[in-house]
Amino acid sequence: MVQYFKSCKRELWFFAHRINMNYNNEDISVGKLIHEKSYKRENKEVNFDNMAFDFVKKKDGISIFEIKKSSKLTEPAKYQLIYYLYNMKKSGIDAKGYLVYPEERKREKIELNEELEKEMDNIIGEIKKIISLKKPPNVIKKPYCKRCSFYELCMV
Numbered sequence: 510m511v512q513y514f515k516s517c518k519r520e521l522w523f524f525a526h527r528i529n530m531n532y533n534n535e536d537i538s539v540g541k542l543i544h545e546k547s548y549k550r551e552n553k554e555v556n557f558d559n560m561a562f563d564f565v566k567k568k569d570g571i572s573i574f575e576i577k578k579s580s581k582l583t584e585p586a587k588y589q590l591i592y593y594l595y596n597m598k599k600s601g602i603d604a605k606g607y608l609v610y611p612e613e614r615k616r617e618k619i620e621l622n623e624e625l626e627k628e629m630d631n632i633i634g635e636i637k638k639i640i641s642l643k644k645p646p647n648v649i650k651k652p653y654c655k656r657c658s659f660y661e662l663c664m665v
């Protein structure tokens with residue numbers, strides 16, 4: 510939901526109300542394939558509370574990793590990871606986070622700080638407000654709408 514909050518509040522509302530149109534989305538299939546092929550030696554899909562990390566390492570403290578297809582739309586993915594770190598801290602676990610882009614051979618380190626924690630408090634409050642709306646927020650066109658599985662529902 511944090512990812513959707515950052516990318517599209519309308520899609521967040523659809524997701525929260527279990528309206529799903531992802532069945533044939535090519536981006537999602539490609540993303541799943543990269544996920545399956547990358548970091549084969551690591552333990553995949555570590556579940557903690559209501560979160561599922563792509564993998565975790567325990568050397569020099571706990572580090573959680575999220576594998577992403579591309580670094581083009583990083584902000585939503587970054588905030589998803591910040592939410593994980595924020596939630597873990599609330600459970601008494603200090604962790605570092607990494608966004609990894611296997612196809613680009615890149616990784617980005619994310620660390621929680623006081624400012625991000627405050628921002629996450631606000632985001633969670635805003636998410637609650639959005640999902641309590643009786644109907645979805647209005648369409649706001651974005652460059653990636655054409656690739657969204659809700660495109661026809663929103664634009665046609």
Ligand code: SF4
Pocket residue numbers: 516517518519520648649650651653654655657658659660663664
């Ligand atoms: S098509 Fe655009 S406005 Fe509609 S849900 Fe997708 S990203 Fe949001």
